[in-house]
Amino acid sequence: MFVSEGAPERLSTERPETVLLRRIALRDRAAFAELFSLVAPKVKAYLIRLGTEAAGAEELTQDVLLTVWRKADQFDPAKAGPLTWIFVIARNRRIDALRRERSTVTYGFEPPEQADEDTPSAEAQLSGTEREIRVREALKLLPPDQQEVVRRSFFDEQPHSEIAEALNLPLGTVKSRLRLAFAKLRDRLEDL
Amino acid sequence: MTGAAVTPRHHPSEATLAQYVAGTLRPGFDVVVAAHLSTCAHCRAEAARLEAVGAAMLDEQAPVDMSADALDRALARIETPEAEVPPAPTLAEVLTPRRRRWLAPGVWTAKVDTPRYASDRVYLLGVGPGISTADHGHGGLEFTQVISGALQDGDIVYRAGDFIEHDADHEHQPVVWGDEPCVCLFATQGRLKPKGWLGRLVFALADV
Numbered sequence: 001m002f003v004s005e006g007a008p009e010r011l012s013t014e015r016p017e018t019v020l021l022r023r024i025a026l027r028d029r030a031a032f033a034e035l036f037s038l039v040a041p042k043v044k045a046y047l048i049r050l051g052t053e054a055a056g057a058e059e060l061t062q063d064v065l066l067t068v069w070r071k072a073d074q075f076d077p078a079k080a081g082p083l084t085w086i087f088v089i090a091r092n093r094r095i096d097a098l099r100r101e102r103s104t105v106t107y108g109f110e111p112p113e114q115a116d117e118d119t120p121s122a123e124a125q126l127s128g129t130e131r132e133i134r135v136r137e138a139l140k141l142l143p144p145d146q147q148e149v150v151r152r153s154f155f156d157e158q159p160h161s162e163i164a165e166a167l168n169l170p171l172g173t174v175k176s177r178l179r180l181a182f183a184k185l186r187d188r189l190e191d192l
Numbered sequence: 193m194t195g196a197a198v199t200p201r202h203h204p205s206e207a208t209l210a211q212y213v214a215g216t217l218r219p220g221f222d223v224v225v226a227a228h229l230s231t232c233a234h235c236r237a238e239a240a241r242l243e244a245v246g247a248a249m250l251d252e253q254a255p256v257d258m259s260a261d262a263l264d265r266a267l268a269r270i271e272t273p274e275a276e277v278p279p280a281p282t283l284a285e286v287l288t289p290r291r292r293r294w295l296a297p298g299v300w301t302a303k304v305d306t307p308r309y310a311s312d313r314v315y316l317l318g319v320g321p322g323i324s325t326a327d328h329g330h331g332g333l334e335f336t337q338v339i340s341g342a343l344q345d346g347d348i349v350y351r352a353g354d355f356i357e358h359d360a361d362h363e364h365q366p367v368v369w370g371d372e373p374c375v376c377l378f379a380t381q382g383r384l385k386p387k388g389w390l391g392r393l394v395f396a397l398a399d400v
Contacts, residue, residue: 032270036263041255048256050216058259062266069270080240083247091215091246099219099307128244135244136251153210154249157218160207160359182206189241 015129017082024072036065043090049155050094060097064090081128138188146181153178200232200353204335206242208357209235213242214249220308221379224335224355226283231353287339287377289316298323298373311382318375319343319368329363331382341374343367 017038023031040061047057067089075085139147149163156162163174204212204225211217212225229235289302298320308314316339319325336356343350345366350356358364368374 029267029270033263033267036266040258040262040266042250042253044258045253045256046250049253054256057256058262061258062262062269065266066269070274081244081247083251084244087247087250088243090250091213095215131244132247132251135241136248139245139248149207150210150245151249153207153216154214154246155216157211157216159211178207179205182210185245186206186238186241189244 015082015132017086018077018129021068021072021075021077021082021085024069025075032065032069035068039068039086040065043086046090047094052094056097060090060093063093063097067093077128079128081130081132083132084128135189138185141188142181142184146177146184149174149178150181150185153182200228200234200351200355202348202350202354202356203232203235204228204355205357206238208335209238210242210245213239213246218309218312218333218379218381220304220306220312220314221333221335221381223283223286223304223306223314224337224377224379227287227337227339227377228353228355230283232355287316289318292318296323304377308379309381312380313383314377314379316375316377318373320373321368321371324365324367328365330358330360330380332360333379333381334358334362335379337377339375339377341372342369343374343376344369 017035020031020035020038024035043064044057044061047060048054052060064086068086071089075082080088139150142150145167148167149159152159152163152166159178160171160174163169163178164171167174169177208217208225212222212229215222217225229239286304286306289300290305292300292302294300298318300318302316304314304316306314321341334357336350336358338350338352338354338356340352342352343366345356345364349369
């Protein structure tokens with residue numbers, strides 16, 4: 001990244017979700033309807049990809065969007081892009097639902113929603129949306145086999161052994177491929 | 193219980209952090225990663241980056257249609273007032289040992305009250321200075337977060353704040369290092385596999 005004087009150059013692409021979330025924070029029902037149509041089918045697909053059956057994914061998506069409505073005033077586009085914010089809500093709602101099913105013990109711990117301190121100054125200059133764009137580009141630049149293992153880390157409970165089995169690779173190879181993929185991703189996102 | 197004023201030097205692997213961020217870690221193992229994050233700014237920043245990767249995963253999914261009345265139901269639901277939900281216990285509360293079981297002078301365990309698979313164990317272990325644990329192997333994955341004190345495993349000394357990740361092929365005999373008792377948070381997949389009869393006896397008593 002070049003260091004420039006004055007205000008950093010902004011990408012003009014403000015995602016529609018950001019604008020909608022701002023309006024939803026002001027209790028705009030039309031904006032909620034619009035965001036619902038835009039995002040709910042992706043959230044549902046994501047939950048299905050994680051192994052939730054279709055009816056459960058539909059219900060859980062309803063919960064996610066309801067939480068979006070209730071928490072919209074907490075959305076801060078400087079901290080996280082709109083999809084990152086929605087991803088975290090979906091992740092948390094899914095864990096809550098799973099824990100209720102899986103155990104009689106109350107799930108006591110809410111994962112931290114966002115690392116909200118120790119924010120380096122360079123990070124403050126990048127909006128959440130710009131960060132999302134950079135991440136998508138960095139992912140695309142990985143060789144396909146490395147993209148695959150990164151994806152599986154997000155979707156499999158035992159990525160090492162499942163990747164080894166699915167790709168017919170020794171466990172050691174899987175581990176080094178994972179390390180390599182994440183190291184590359186990390187190098188490209190270090191300044192985020 | 194989780195605070196450590198040192199900079200951790202041993203961290204979860206990137207793949208483990210990605211799983212934590214995705215919510216796909218085995219239940220119970222996530223608590224150990226959360227305990228590490230509570231002491232490690234480096235990993236918190238990494239987790240924030242990985243959340244943006246998660247957003248990309250969400251965004252690239254081919255949409256699956258919601259049912260025809262889904263939007264109407266959602267619009268009706270946002271009009272209903274929010275039910276009071278009791279606040280979830282904090283991480284510090286989850287990690288406060290309630291009932292310590294003393295296994296030997298200077299050695300105790302306490303179960304951590306968190307969802308887990310029935311075959312897994314999530315517990316705190318406190319061991320006094322100079323005491324060595326029984327030589328053991330693992331039935332699967334093991335995560336450890338050093339809460340206080342330090343322990344030595346092979347050539348490496350792990351201190352408060354450090355995170356240790358082992359899988360099934362690892363056998364070891366960690367020893368408490370230094371003059372302080374060492375308290376660690378563990379999540380283990382399956383039972384530990386002690387070597388020798390004394391280890392088997394102690395591990396059976398400890399239910400680990």
